[in-house]
Structures are given as C-alpha cells and as structure tokens.
Amino acid sequence: MPAAVESPSATPLARKVKHRFFSPARVWALATNTLTELVRLKVFYFLLIFALLQIGSSLLFVRFTFQGQFQMLKDTSLGAMSIFTSMLAILATANLLPKDVEDRTLYTILAKPVPRFEYLTGKLLGVFLLLLISILVMGAMFAVVLWWRVHVVAGEILSGGEPPDAVNQNLSELYASAYDPALWAGGLIIYTKAALLASLTLFVSTFATSSIFTISVSVAGVFIGQLLGTARDYWQTTGTLAPNSLLDVAFFKPVVLIFPDLQAFNLVEEIIAGAHVAPWLVAKTIGLGVTYVLVYLFAGYFMFAKREI
Amino acid sequence: MTTPAIAIRNLTKVFPIPFKRERLVAVRDLSLEVAPGQVYGLLGPNGSGKSTTMKIVLGLVPPTAGSTEIFGRDSQEVDSHEEVGFLPENPYFYKYLTGAETLRFYGKLCGLSGSTLRDKTDELLKLVGLEHARDRRLGGYSKGMLQRIGLAQALVQEPRLLVLDEPTAGVDPQGSAEIRDLIVSFKERGMTVLLCSHLLGQVQEICDRIGILAHGVLVREGRLEDLISIEDQTEIIFRDASPELLAEIQALVARSYPKTSLVETRKPRTTLERYFLDVTSGSASRD
Ligand SMILES: Nc1ncnc2c1ncn2[C@@H]1O[C@H](COP(=O)(O)OP(=O)(O)O)[C@@H](O)[C@H]1O
Ligand SMILES: [Mg+2]
Numbered sequence: 001m002p003a004a005v006e007s008p009s010a011t012p013l014a015r016k017v018k019h020r021f022f023s024p025a026r027v028w029a030l031a032t033n034t035l036t037e038l039v040r041l042k043v044f045y046f047l048l049i050f051a052l053l054q055i056g057s058s059l060l061f062v063r064f065t066f067q068g069q070f071q072m073l074k075d076t077s078l079g080a081m082s083i084f085t086s087m088l089a090i091l092a093t094a095n096l097l098p099k100d101v102e103d104r105t106l107y108t109i110l111a112k113p114v115p116r117f118e119y120l121t122g123k124l125l126g127v128f129l130l131l132l133i134s135i136l137v138m139g140a141m142f143a144v145v146l147w148w149r150v151h152v153v154a155g156e157i158l159s160g161g162e163p164p165d166a167v168n169q170n171l172s173e174l175y176a177s178a179y180d181p182a183l184w185a186g187g188l189i190i191y192t193k194a195a196l197l198a199s200l201t202l203f204v205s206t207f208a209t210s211s212i213f214t215i216s217v218s219v220a221g222v223f224i225g226q227l228l229g230t231a232r233d234y235w236q237t238t239g240t241l242a243p244n245s246l247l248d249v250a251f252f253k254p255v256v257l258i259f260p261d262l263q264a265f266n267l268v269e270e271i272i273a274g275a276h277v278a279p280w281l282v283a284k285t286i287g288l289g290v291t292y293v294l295v296y297l298f299a300g301y302f303m304f305a306k307r308e309i
Numbered sequence: 310m311t312t313p314a315i316a317i318r319n320l321t322k323v324f325p326i327p328f329k330r331e332r333l334v335a336v337r338d339l340s341l342e343v344a345p346g347q348v349y350g351l352l353g354p355n356g357s358g359k360s361t362t363m364k365i366v367l368g369l370v371p372p373t374a375g376s377t378e379i380f381g382r383d384s385q386e387v388d389s390h391e392e393v394g395f396l397p398e399n400p401y402f403y404k405y406l407t408g409a410e411t412l413r414f415y416g417k418l419c420g421l422s423g424s425t426l427r428d429k430t431d432e433l434l435k436l437v438g439l440e441h442a443r444d445r446r447l448g449g450y451s452k453g454m455l456q457r458i459g460l461a462q463a464l465v466q467e468p469r470l471l472v473l474d475e476p477t478a479g480v481d482p483q484g485s486a487e488i489r490d491l492i493v494s495f496k497e498r499g500m501t502v503l504l505c506s507h508l509l510g511q512v513q514e515i516c517d518r519i520g521i522l523a524h525g526v527l528v529r530e531g532r533l534e535d536l537i538s539i540e541d542q543t544e545i546i547f548r549d550a551s552p553e554l555l556a557e558i559q560a561l562v563a564r565s566y567p568k569t570s571l572v573e574t575r576k577p578r579t580t581l582e583r584y585f586l587d588v589t590s591g592s593a594s595r596d
Binding site: 111 | 368371388394400405418422
C-alpha cells in the first residue's frame with residue numbers, strides 16, 4: 001500500500017470554516033448535547049410514576065358513570081401532566097449552568113468560537129426538547145388509557161341489550177365525552193407554561209450562587225405568579241385596589257413583570273372542564289408565554305454576559 | 310515584523326473580595342509577547358496569576374486594565390477563538406458522553422460537520438492514543454485519559470495556538486511523558502504553545518522561552534537558554550575515559566591555574582523520570 005501523501009499546505013480547518021455571528025448549527029449542537037445529558041441522567045424515570053398514576057386512577061374511577069369517569073381521568077391526567085412538566089422544567093434547568101461553571105466545562109465551550117448568547121439559547125432549547133418529549137410521551141400514555149376505557153365502556157353498551165336507537169345514542173354520548181379536540185390546546189398551554197418556567201429558572205441561575213437558591217426562587221415564582229394575579233384581580237373587583245393607583249403601579253405591576261403572571265395559564269382547567277374556550281384566548285395565552293420566554297432569555301443573557309465565570 | 314501569536318499589554322486584573330473593602334490584584338501590569346511557533350512556559354507558585362492570565366488571553370474573563378490579542382485580534386472578540394485551543398486546569402468534560410461523542414460535540418461548536426468531523430474525530434483519538442476508549446463514557450476515564458481527551462478537544466479546529474493550563478497535573482509519569490511528547494510534536498508542526506506547569510524538568514525540556522510570575526508580577530522573562538546557562542563554565546562529557554587520561558587532563562587544567570579551574574568531576578546521571586519510564590515501560594497496561 002502506498003504511503004498516504006500529505007496534501008501540501010492544507011488549509012487548517014479553522015480558516016475554512018467561517019465563523020458566523022449566530023449559528024443555528026452550534027445552538028443545535030448545544031441543545032442536543034443538553035438533551036443527551038438530561039436523558040442519560042435518567043430524568044425520564046418520572047414517566048413511570050405518571051404511567052402508574054394513569055393506570056391507578058383509571059381503575060379507581062370505574063364505578064362512576066362514564067361521563068364522570070372520563071372527566072376524572074382528564075382531571076388527573078392533565079393535572080399530573082401540568083405538575084410534572086412544570087417540576088421537570090425547574091429541576092432539569094436549575095443545575096445546567098452551575099454544573100458547567102463548577103466543572104470548568106464552560107471554559108472549554110466558550111473558548112471555542114461560541115458567543116455566550118448561543119450557549120444560553122442552546123441550553124434552553126435542550127430543555128425545551130426534553131419537555132416536548134415528556135409531554136408527548138405522557139399525552140400518548142393518556143391517549144392509550146382513554147382509548148382502552150372507551151373500548152371497555154363501548155363493549156358494555158353494545159352488550160347491554162338495549163334497543164339500537166338507545167345504543168347509538170349512548171355510543172355517541174360516550175365518544176363526545178371521551179374525545180375532546182380542545183385537549184390539544186390544553187396540552188399546548190401546559191407545554192408553554194413549562195417552557196416559561198424553564199426560562200425563568202435559567203435566568204435565575206445566571207446570577208444565583210447555588211442551585212437551591214435557583215430552585216427556591218423558581219418555585220416561589222410559581223406561587224407568586226399564581227397568587228398575585230388572583231389577589232390583584234380580587235382587590236380590584238372589591239375596590240380595595242384602584243387600577244393605576246400608586247400601590248398598583250409601584251408594587252403590583254413591577255412584581256407581575258418579574259414573576260410571570262401564571263393565572264392566564266389556568267385556562268387549562270376550563271378546557272379540562274369542557275367549557276368552550278375561544279381559540280383567540282388560547283393563542284393569546286401562548287403568545288404571553290412566548291413573550292415571557294424571550295424576556296427571560298434576554299434578561300438571562302444580559303446577566304450572563306457581565307458575569308465573571 | 311510578524312504578528313505575535315499572543316500579545317499582552319499592560320494587563321491588570323483586580324478581583325473584588327466579597328464583603329470586604331479590599332481588592333485582590335491577581336495580575337499587575339503584565340506585558341509579554343509570544344512569537345508564532347514558540348513554546349512559552351508561564352511559571353510561578355500557586356496563586357501567582359497564571360490561570361487568570363490565560364483566561365484573559367482567551368477572552369473568558371475581562372481585564373481590569375490593558376489588553377490582550379491573539380494573532381492581532383482582541384481576545385474579547387469571539388472570532389479570535391478560531392485560532393486557539395484551550396485546555397483548562399483540572400477540566401471535567403461531560404462525563405455521560407463517550408470520547409468520540411465529546412470530540413464530535415466540540416467539533417460541531419467549531420462549525421465542523423459530516424465526513425470532515427468524522428475524520429477529525431478519528432484522527433485526534435488516534436493522535437492522543439484513545440482509540441481503544443472511543444466508545445467509553447468519560448465518567449470511567451482516568452485522569453491521564455481526561456487530560457488527553459482535553460488536549461484532543463483543544464485541537465479539533467486545527468488552531469495555530471494552544472493554551473494549556475497545567476496539562477500534566479495529577480497525571481502519572483508515563484501519561485505526563487506522553488503529553489510532553491505530544492507538545493513537542495505540535496511544536497515541530499509549527500504550532501504556538503503557551504503552557505503553565507509545575508514540572509520544571511519538563512518545562513526545561515520543551516520551552517523556548519519562559520516567564521516567571523510572582524504575586525501577579527512578571528519578575529523574569531526571556532529565552533530559557535539565556536536565563537539558566539552558567540556563562541563562565543563549560544561541560545565536557547567523555548565515554549570510557551581511562552583514569553590515566555583523566556589524571557592527565559586534570560594536570561593540564563592545573564597548569565593554567567588560576568586563569569582556569571576545575572569545578573567538579575562527576576558521572577552524569579540519567580534523570581529519575583527516564584529511569585522510571587525505562588523500568589516501568591515493560592508493563593504497559595494502564596488505562
Ligand atoms: N474568580 C475569582 N474571584 C476572586 N479571586 C480570584 C478569582 N480567580 C482567581 N482569583 C485569585 O487570583 C489569584 C491568582 O489566581 P490564579 O490565576 O488561579 O493563580 P495560579 O493559576 O497562578 O495558581 C489567586 O489569589 C486567586 O485566589
Ligand atoms: Mg492555576
């Protein structure tokens with residue numbers, strides 16, 4: 001075999017690959033790396049708990065009428081989905097940045113031609129991917145359990161020996177109460193809320209000194225975000241708090257700006273309850289979530305750019 | 310005049326000490342240049358500001374005053390990082406990634422993809438002798454293997470400059486000798502290297518120039534040879550010299566006393582490092 005001929009004066013790779021101000025490929029590399037990290041940390045084990053919860057609750061509710069049964073199943077499933085994705089968003093994000101700083105992995109990444117903005121965006125996108133996979137898997141589990149229960153109940157109706165008209169009537173009622181297309185919108189809102197919490201957590205971790213602090217602040221954010229909007233509405237309707245009064249402008253509005261107004265995301269509960277929710281309201285809620293995500297990302301970048309690592 | 314690989318001009322770095330009014334001056338008014346193709350050793354006791362200087366050169370930490378450049382481009386510009394590979398002090402990489410995945414990840418960050426990236430990964434794993442461990446997770450790597458994957462990671466975009474912060478710290482003598490040989494091979498290929506190390510024996514073997522820092526101040530700087538050769542002495546080494554010949558030579562020297570005097574006659578020794586490597590090289594079953 002002839003010896004490989006060295007190509008004379010091959011241009012080093014560094015000069016062949018042109019650096020760009022923002023490179024989607026680099027962000028994607030960071031995002032998939034973050035996802036791999038989280039997956040190999042075995043975070044998906046929580047899905048097992050969700051599966052058990054699903055099966056347990058569907059067996060527990062068998063003795064209700066099928067309308068009651070499906071309502072309970074939707075309540076527990078989407079409720080659990082909401083809590084699990086929110087928790088996952090906070091817990092998975094809180095340690096990403098501190099760990100890279102502590103292990104000096106961040107030095108090796110930022111020593112490459114990677115702008116800090118891309119680093120943060122990549123990390124956040126990685127968590128978004130994780131949340132997306134989680135909610136899709138939970139949604140699929142929910143769909144399977146729902147389909148199975150519908151199958152069982154339909155079997156009971158068909159073998160009940162009632163006249164054909166009544167059977168058809170019962171079956172269409174069954175499908176109507178089980179399959180509600182608005183549940184898709186519910187899933188989307190749950191996802192948006194989790195994405196918002198992930199970016200809030202990443203923002204906090206850019207200036208926090210420990211992961212405990214980051215997690216505490218983010219969890220506090222969830223409660224404040226939930227309560228504050230409610231409190232403000234309540235005081236305004238009872239007239240204790242005048243709109244645009246000093247208290248409102250100096251306290252409530254800034255606090256609502258820092259902590260996300262999560263009250264809007266309670267729309268999910270109305271969807272689960274089967275109330276008709278206008279599409280524009282869903283779009284508005286998702287738009288609100290996306291705005292918060294961008295605000296926290298830029299605020300996080302602002303903190304991170306100045307930070308001595 | 311060629312552009313220096315690294316130019317540091319009047320660099321000062323001050324860290325505030327939390328909850329106190331004092332400030333810590335980690336680097337004070339440091340100026341130095343590293344020419345392309347040189348191996349430059351930055352020496353100094355712990356806490357003398359070596360790592361801080363390196364981080365500023367890489368644009369990871371902003372300077373308090375002064376400036377640093379890599380091949381004429383300000384370190385604060387992200388683009389300047391295309392030309393430089395960095396191995397930080399005691400690095401930990403993502404321990405759930407395998408060796409090959411790690412190099413692919415850093416390659417992607419440098420804009421490599423497809424077959425270029427694949428070839429580069431294979432080439433580097435071979436270069437640092439980790440082909441056998443390419444599909445093992447870094448969590449199971451030894452300290453020496455981690456330093457070598459760190460070196461490979463620094464080389465992924467074929468930079469012209471390498472900055473190595475204690476590349477042999479915590480590595481056994483074999484591993485440390487391998488890393489030294491790699492650095493020598495980079496030098497032969499015309500790369501510029503800035504390194505700091507406490508293994509002065511190795512520094513002496515591979516560096517062209519050194520700078521010594523103490524409390525953030527550059528106290529000595531220059532070509533290694535100029536700094537440590539004893540100008541008024543000469544060493545002659547014989548093989549198989551008979552005692553008679555030696556006696557004759559000593560008599561010869563004694564005649565030109567006091568102009569010339571014999572300082573010492575001794576058997577040259579191999580270094581303990583070489584002796585250790587010779588003795589242990591038979592049992593090469595590490596990693
Ligand atoms: N991020 C930091 N904040 C405060 N002080 C620091 C920081 N980094 C380094 N120092 C201090 O600066 C001095 C120089 O540190 P360093 O550059 O790591 O020294 P060396 O690498 O020579 O051992 C030390 O006294 C160290 O405590
Ligand atoms: Mg150091």
